[in-house]
Amino acid sequence: MSRRSLRLFFCGLAALLPVACAAPTSLDGPAAVASDAATTRVPIVYGSQRPLVELVFTGADGRERRVLAWVNMGAPTAVLSKNLYRELGIGAGRDLAFRIGEIGITVPAASVTDGPGELDGRDLFDLLFAPRRVEAILPASVLRRFTIVLDPAARTLTLAPPGTLKPTGVPIPIRVDPATGIATVEARAGETVLPLVLDAGAPYTWLRGTAVAGLLRLHPEWHRADGAVGHSNLAMADLGLERDGTLVRLPDLALGDLVLPAVGALGTGPMLGRVGDALVGEMFWDLWQRPAPIPVAGWLGGNVLSDFRLTIDYAAGQSTWQRQRPADPHDLDGIGLTLVRSGDDYTVGRVAERTGEPLVAGVEPGDRLVAVDGRPLRGAAPEVAWDALRGRPGTIRRLDLERDGRPVQMEAPVMPF
Structure with missing residues (x-):
């Protein structure tokens, strides 16, 4: 595989599993909340177990264009489909303007990624969501400008000015990258500390293969199977990450005072084969974690986060967790x-x-x-x-x-x- 092909492959893979390839541009300058609306609440629909919201874009001709966007807390930059990128004139230097609910947002053109990439010749929005049409990613770098509330039971996303909400639940500190908005939480499985990205946009929790191997050396009884199944098979791509992954069930995962029972996770398989990964390391994770504030062991996905009404106050470095339903230890039961x-x-x-x-x-x-x-x-x-x-x-x-x-x-x- 040529160097250019390798880069395109990883850019596509990064968009697939939830991160954007382009280097993020800080939104502290040109990007701004453009309307006077203080708080907005919008409905969430789910496609492929990923939360989607409607965004209203303004084209170069002033016309409005309504599209479904993937709420991707692991993505550092806004991503548009190639058609939408051109339709909105982003390549010509026109800043991206859109509304979510009653709030208007502007993102500098240089911060917008042209297309989600491809895998095996297929557009990744299409690969992940077809027959549903999804054309954009709403990234952490936009969400970080607000306090957000993800409410799976009500199927809503709320955006409010920082510090204006008083959530109830268990407070858990987070670390937020000031440019990308990607937030991490310190988790503990047994004796092992696992820094994890919070990402409700991923259907299931994924961990580094080396992290899971370390857990299984201490707790071999946590092993469930080899090979991704059910929602842990979230990419459905012909990659060693899933095909050679290791499924575990963590009896307890502690986030400070909050204890999460029976957490399923996939320890990813070697991206470049066992010899390749042994030589160059876990390339997928090493690339994926670059926009995160610290090196991470994986992400905490929808199999956990969808059980909670989750409030994230990015400016305060605080998350608040209110359980809405019990954990499901049978969330992967199925045909192997x-x-x-x-x-x-x-x-x-x-x-x-x-x-x-x-x-x-x-x-x-x-x-x-x-x-x-x-x-x-x-x-x-x-x-x-x-x-x-x-x-x-x-x-x-x-x-x-x-x-x-x-x-x-x-x-x-x-x-x-």
Whole structure:
């Protein structure tokens, strides 16, 4: 792979798993809240288990354009689809102007990324969200200008001036990068301290593979499987990160006085193979953490954050956690397959294993998953595929597969993770 191809690959991968590749530009200068609205609350919809909000952009001709944007707390810069970037004249130096609810925001053109990148020739917005159309990322560098409230139960996002809200719940200090807005929290699993990025925009918690390997040396009983399954298979890309990842269940993850029970996490597999990663380190994480205020062990994703009404006061370096629902230790229970999304189809990247034994007999990597219990998957959104494979342990699912152009049908049990 050439140096240019490698850079494009990692830029695309970074947008996929939630960070932007362009170097961030501070928003303290040209960017500003443009309206007099003090507080706004907007509805959230979910696509592929990621929170989306509507933004209203103003084009060069003065017309308004309403688009869905991914609320990505791990992204340092605003990202637009290539078509929207050109339609709004950003490449010609026109600053990005948009509204979220009643608040107007301006972002300097130099701080806006042109397109989310591609993986295997597919636009990453399309790869992650199709058939839903998503055209922008609302990044941490914009969110940090406010106190925000993510309320999954009400499905709302609130933006308010810093220091104006009085949230209830457990206060947890955070560290915020002053330019990118990316926020980290110190977590503790057993004896191990894990600095983690807060990112409700990621469906599941991911950790460095080396961090998980260290945890398992101390607590081998935390191991659940090898290979990403369910929502931990959040990229659905043919990458070692997921295919060779390690699933763990942390009995307790402590954030100060707040104890999170039964937290599932994927320790990512080697990006460049075991030899490559041994030589150059965990390249994905080393690149991904650059906009963070400190070196991190991973991110805390939606499997945890969606249980809470989360208030983040970026200026005060404070988060407040109000639990809305109990933790779900069965959030990954399902058929043990690591899926790859290829065009409109889902193929098997790996059959998950436990103690070296495959959890689904008869299925092979490269098989196309056509349907589950008669439910067709071609052209379906990722959440449809995840939901089709989920279930109560012991339930039998019928899998319709295609192997070398031939139909194959078999039954597989739902496994606990």
